[in-house]
Amino acid sequence: xxxxxxxxxxxxxxxxxxxxxxxxxxxxxxxxxxxxxxxxxxxxxxxxxxxxxxxxxxxxxxxxxxxxxxxxxxxxxxxxxxxxxxxxxxxxxxxxxxxxxxxxxxxxxxxxxxxxxxxxxxxxxxxxxxxxxxxxxxxxxxxxxxxxxxxxxxxxxxxxxxxxxxxxxxxxxxxxxxxxxxxxxxxxxxxxxxxxxxxxxxxxxxxxxxxxxxxxxxxxxxxxxxxxxxxxxxxxxxxxxxxxxxxxxxxxxxxxxxxxxxxxxxxxxxxxxxxxxxxxxxxxxxxxxxxxxxxxxxxxxxxxxxxxxxxxxxxxxxxxxxxxxxxxxxxxxxxxxxxxxxxxxxxxxxxxxxxxxxxxxxxxxxxxxxxxxxxxxxxxxxxxxxxxxxxxxxxxxxxxxxxxxxxxxxxxxxxxxxxxxx
Numbered sequence: 001x002x003x004x005x006x007x008x009x010x011x012x013x014x015x016x017x018x019x020x021x022x023x024x025x026x027x028x029x030x031x032x033x034x035x036x037x038x039x040x041x042x043x044x045x046x047x048x049x050x051x052x053x054x055x056x057x058x059x060x061x062x063x064x065x066x067x068x069x070x071x072x073x074x075x076x077x078x079x080x081x082x083x084x085x086x087x088x089x090x091x092x093x094x095x096x097x098x099x100x101x102x103x104x105x106x107x108x109x110x111x112x113x114x115x116x117x118x119x120x121x122x123x124x125x126x127x128x129x130x131x132x133x134x135x136x137x138x139x140x141x142x143x144x145x146x147x148x149x150x151x152x153x154x155x156x157x158x159x160x161x162x163x164x165x166x167x168x169x170x171x172x173x174x175x176x177x178x179x180x181x182x183x184x185x186x187x188x189x190x191x192x193x194x195x196x197x198x199x200x201x202x203x204x205x206x207x208x209x210x211x212x213x214x215x216x217x218x219x220x221x222x223x224x225x226x227x228x229x230x231x232x233x234x235x236x237x238x239x240x241x242x243x244x245x246x247x248x249x250x251x252x253x254x255x256x257x258x259x260x261x262x263x264x265x266x267x268x269x270x271x272x273x274x275x276x277x278x279x280x281x282x283x284x285x286x287x288x289x290x291x292x293x294x295x296x297x298x299x300x301x302x303x304x305x306x307x308x309x310x311x312x313x314x315x316x317x318x319x320x321x322x323x324x325x326x327x328x329x330x331x332x333x334x335x336x337x338x339x340x341x342x343x344x345x346x347x348x349x350x351x352x353x354x355x356x357x358x359x360x361x362x363x364x365x366x367x368x369x370x371x372x373x374x375x376x377x378x379x380x381x382x383x384x385x386x387x388x389x390x391x392x393x394x395x396x397x398x399x400x401x402x403x404x405x406x407x408x409x410x411x412x413x414x415x416x417x418x419x420x421x422x
Contacts, residue, residue, distance in 0.1 A: 257288065
């Protein structure tokens with residue numbers, strides 16, 4: 001119940017409002033927000049005709065339908081996607097629903113309907129690369145045609161998708177594996193077993209040793225390449241993949257770091273469970289990186305000392321120190337303490353004392369903490385066994401200071417008590 005002049009107010013002209021109403025102008029975000037404020041609705045409603053709350057609910061239902069697909073319930077997913085298709089929601093979500101429905105149709109064997117839906121989406125991707133990614137829809141179409149028996153079309157689309165993937169720098173990931181499956185099947189069913197074998201070997205070789213972190217880096221690079229070529233929707237698609245695989249890699253690394261801490265605790269228990277600790281640490285090491293790898297090898301070396309295998313402990317500590325020895329960090333000090341323990345077991349007292357002195361130098365550069373206190377205490381124990389009384393006393397005094405107990409006139413008594421009580 002506002003006139004064009006009332007709606008325009010002092011910010012816009014009534015003629016501009018008229019052009020918007022007639023579809024001859026598309027307002028930018030600032031004007032949309034201004035109009036929404038005056039009309040008492042949300043900017044989302046002006047853009048899509050849907051309130052944000054309804055759009056969020058539709059987005060959530062879409063994710064649940066996609067989860068049903070992933071969990072192997074395509075019939076249930078198809079019901080959900082079909083219901084969503086009849087609702088009013090934004091263009092981006094509408095396209096996502098169409099893609100999900102096409103995949104559900106493919107999985108339940110309704111290939112002709114899936115192909116029709118996918119061809120419509122492929123046309124959108126070609127005309128509006130900012131709206132929908134082309135690669136996943138082309139791969140899905142190739143799958144559908146192969147399942148429907150149109151092997152020539154499946155092969156054509158698969159090769160197009162493979163060439164496109166290679167121009168984006170994809171050397172692994174789900175897309176490449178899916179293309180290997182569909183092209184291998186299409187070549188094989190057409191009697192070209194040599195080509196089928198070649199494509200399988202080629203893609204398996206590329207994806208053999210790729211970690212989640214490797215894939216995250218690859219997808220991020222593909223996203224940047226797609227963005228540089230103006231393929232905005234595809235760039236977003238690969239950026240989402242990079243975040244997803246990166247999260248998987250982060251989760252695996254976090255789990256491995258927890259296992260590292262657990263293995264270290266097993267070795268420091270009153271009755272160390274050495275064999276269990278070795279199993280935990282060995283399983284964790286492949287997912288670790290940087291100083292965590294070195295810390296893991298130090299703990300494995302500690303286990304070898306407890307097992308009476310000092311030569312193997314020396315080797316493992318050497319591997320750790322290749323990463324840590326140039327850094328004044330507590331991990332380097334721990335490694336030198338374990339190295340000293342191993343050398344003492346090998347009856348090389350001078351070398352053991354030298355390791356202790358290096359450990360002390362590293363610890364002097366580390367701030368006070370419980371971890372530092374524990375390492376000073378372990379160093380004191382080692383120096384005691386090595387026969388270095390003054391070094392032992394200093395190490396115990398530093399352990400007390402790091403634990404918040406500064407030296408006192410009765411410091412010698414405190415050191416003796418600490419040694420006796422552990």
